[in-house]
Amino acid sequence: MMRYYSRSTGSTYITGVHAVIPSDAVPITDEVFLTVFSRPWANKILSHDERGIPVLIERPIKPLTAEELCAGIDRAADMARQTAAGDPLRALEYNKAFADAVAFKADGYPAANVPETVSAWAVAGRTPEQAAVEIIAKAMAFDSQLLAIRTIRLKAKESVRTLIAENEAAAAEMTAQVAINNLRGLVSETSPRED
Known part of the structure; x- marks a missing residue:
């Protein structure tokens, strides 16, 4: 079983579990999955790098209106x-x-x-x-x-x-x-x- 991440859906998929995996999905390691999806995201938001691998980035600070x-x-x-x-x-x-x-x-x-x-x-x-x-x-x-x-x-x-x-x-x-x-x-x- 391989785990994949789709930047278009922001979700992960596992072969043999999910019948349909988006075409933009890229394989990710268990380490990436645990780092990005298994820990609280305090002050972080989900993004992806240039290869489509999920990463956590600092939440941008939006100035108050x-x-x-x-x-x-x-x-x-x-x-x-x-x-x-x-x-x-x-x-x-x-x-x-x-x-x-x-x-x-x-x-x-x-x-x-x-x-x-x-x-x-x-x-x-x-x-x-x-x-x-x-x-x-x-x-x-x-x-x-x-x-x-x-x-x-x-x-x-x-x-x-x-x-x-x-x-x-x-x-x-x-x-x-x-x-x-x-x-x-x-x-x-x-x-x-x-x-």
Whole structure:
């Protein structure tokens, strides 16, 4: 029994086992068969040499597209926003508390008219005025963080698209990775809002 390999089908054949063997099939040794077909092909793909003998070659590295790189930046920005905000439903509570605190401040902090969202934070020795000031400061810091996330995301995506259009795939990948690292670093320095 002889073993053959066909480059047109990418398969092996054995005389006496296979009734039809393609015309481009070439004989291969058991050593070639074991090397190419019996081991995992991690990062390798099947090819053949000039004689049609099967060989494993390194998988070509395909550069990521602008869409793939931008999607990675968007995922990192989504995670950064989620980390910064915590529970998305709590954002409604924060927005209400902020609006109430701003209105309370604009009215001159009247002791007889403290909004519930502000008085809920006026604990542990905080006055309603201090609570309102803290709520406003936290909301402004959060808005600043969201703006930083947006700015990093949009600038990086535009740079990536420009670099890909200029056939600078390696620079585009580096730009995307730097943006992703910056987004991760931006939120790793702070915890989600806790008021």
